[in-house]
Amino acid sequence: MSQGFCLFDTAIGACALVWNAERLIGAQLPEQDEARARQRLARRYPEAVESSPPPFVQDAIGAIMALLRGEKRDLAHLPIEMDGLSAFNRKVYAVALSIPPGETLTYGEVAARIGEPGAARAVGVALGENPFPIIVPCHRVLAANGKTGGFSADGGVETKLRMLTIEKARTSDVPSLFESLPLEARRR
Structure with missing residues (x-):
């Protein structure tokens, strides 16, 4: 079964997806530059060929780009291949x-x-x-x-x-400056 890959630009840099006929088999976060991204892809997926993404990959690219623009996107629906994993x-x-x-x-x-x-x-x-x-x-x-x-x-x-x-995620239980104000002050 052939494997394809493509690089695409996001708010954090060029990411990549790798796929087979039906599922995503890998994703890659940005590297320092495109040459390093291609080298890493070649090491991880030596059989993958740069290709135009099929519709399911285009949908995944759109969802990832939206998430990385700050939209609340759940990516759990994307078809990923987990058969070879423990x-x-x-x-x-x-x-x-x-x-x-x-x-x-x-x-x-x-x-x-x-x-x-x-x-x-x-x-x-x-x-x-x-x-x-x-x-x-x-x-x-x-x-x-x-x-x-x-x-x-x-x-x-x-x-x-x-x-x-x-994603505007909290990374600590310490309240932000705004959250530490009394409720009355926050309402003003």
């Missing part, structure tokens, strides 16, 4: 897919939701292996106490924070 990773990705834009969970909360409350580090490893960043929103999973945790995309934690900022 059962643990599929469970972690299912929980990540359930996190709405603008919200976050901790690695420990994800571990608890899959029935393995002591597996926060394993959740982090699974998210680091995520072949569908943005679609499976690993950027919405934080370390305990509002700390960012890691992020394997180019730009690392800075890219993660940028995506969370676009």
